[in-house]
Amino acid sequence: MDLGMTVLIVDDFATMRRIVKGVLKDLGFKNIIEAENGKAALSELKKEEVGLVISDWNMPEMTGIELLKAVRAQDQFKSLPFIMVTAEGQKDNVLEAVKAGVTNYVVKPFTPETLKQKLEAAFKQ
Amino acid sequence: MDVRLINPFIDATLHVLKMMASVEAKAGKPYIKKTECAAGDVSAVIGLTGEANGTISITFPAKSIMAIVSRMFGETITRVDGEVSDAVGEIANMISGQARQKLEKMGRVLQGAIPSVIMGKDHQIKHISSHPIVAVPFESDDGGFTIEVCIEE
Numbered sequence: 001m002d003l004g005m006t007v008l009i010v011d012d013f014a015t016m017r018r019i020v021k022g023v024l025k026d027l028g029f030k031n032i033i034e035a036e037n038g039k040a041a042l043s044e045l046k047k048e049e050v051g052l053v054i055s056d057w058n059m060p061e062m063t064g065i066e067l068l069k070a071v072r073a074q075d076q077f078k079s080l081p082f083i084m085v086t087a088e089g090q091k092d093n094v095l096e097a098v099k100a101g102v103t104n105y106v107v108k109p110f111t112p113e114t115l116k117q118k119l120e121a122a123f124k125q
Numbered sequence: 126m127d128v129r130l131i132n133p134f135i136d137a138t139l140h141v142l143k144m145m146a147s148v149e150a151k152a153g154k155p156y157i158k159k160t161e162c163a164a165g166d167v168s169a170v171i172g173l174t175g176e177a178n179g180t181i182s183i184t185f186p187a188k189s190i191m192a193i194v195s196r197m198f199g200e201t202i203t204r205v206d207g208e209v210s211d212a213v214g215e216i217a218n219m220i221s222g223q224a225r226q227k228l229e230k231m232g233r234v235l236q237g238a239i240p241s242v243i244m245g246k247d248h249q250i251k252h253i254s255s256h257p258i259v260a261v262p263f264e265s266d267d268g269g270f271t272i273e274v275c276i277e278e
């Protein structure tokens with residue numbers, strides 16, 4: 001993992017952005033940017049060279065799954081690591097995300113160790 | 126309401142608070158709540174749809190939620206502000222998600238909406254129907270809190 005890459009955290013809850021950011025900082029990531037929903041995330045992706053997206057599913061304006069589909073529809077983001085971190089752990093949700101090209105899937109609540117393992121696995125793929 | 130639908134919410138509440146805030150809580154005896162008045166100062170409500178419609182809520186007294194969010198953030202929180210209300214929404218969101226996973230295993234697939242958070246003394250919690258509201262009080266070293274489940278079948 002390149003700890004110098006920019007990581008984009010997408011979640012409508014500031015609490016979860018804060019928790020995920022804390023885990024990333026503990027892992028050594030230095031460049032972390034945030035967005036409150038999928039629409040804002042797409043705008044960040046246009047401005048910044050992002051190396052990893054960590055996104056919630058349920059968000060107003062544009063959900064995480066809509067963001068994932070919009071990202072994968074663009075050639076330059078076909079292989080951008082995209083981790084869904086969500087409370088939606090039902091089978092249909094996981095399958096939909098896999099079909100849409102998610103790199104890894106983390107169900108909330110999670111431990112820092114779980115997120116770390118999923119991050120490492122995402123970069124091995 | 127089928128009382129078996131309550132256990133997933135109790136288990137999910139215990140799990141989420143333990144994982145996110147290292148809070149070891151104990152569930153008390155469920156009771157039928159007759160009023161709309163919240164037992165706490167900050168509440169989050171989530172609508173449920175799918176094979177059954179309903180609402181769930183969680184409500185915290187100020188003292189309890191400040192202690193719980195302090196644990197979540199690793200810093201002392203001394204007032205109930207936007208950060209705390211955001212955290213209550215996220216806690217409710219995770220409880221909803223965890224409980225719905227457990228319900229799926231019981232053959233009941235439900236979708237959860239985005240939480241609404243209500244703050245203030247003596248605020249009201251509006252559930253979607255006139256079906257019985259089952260309230261479950263919890264106790265922990267950080268104080269008490271209550272979940273409410275109202276599902277119509």
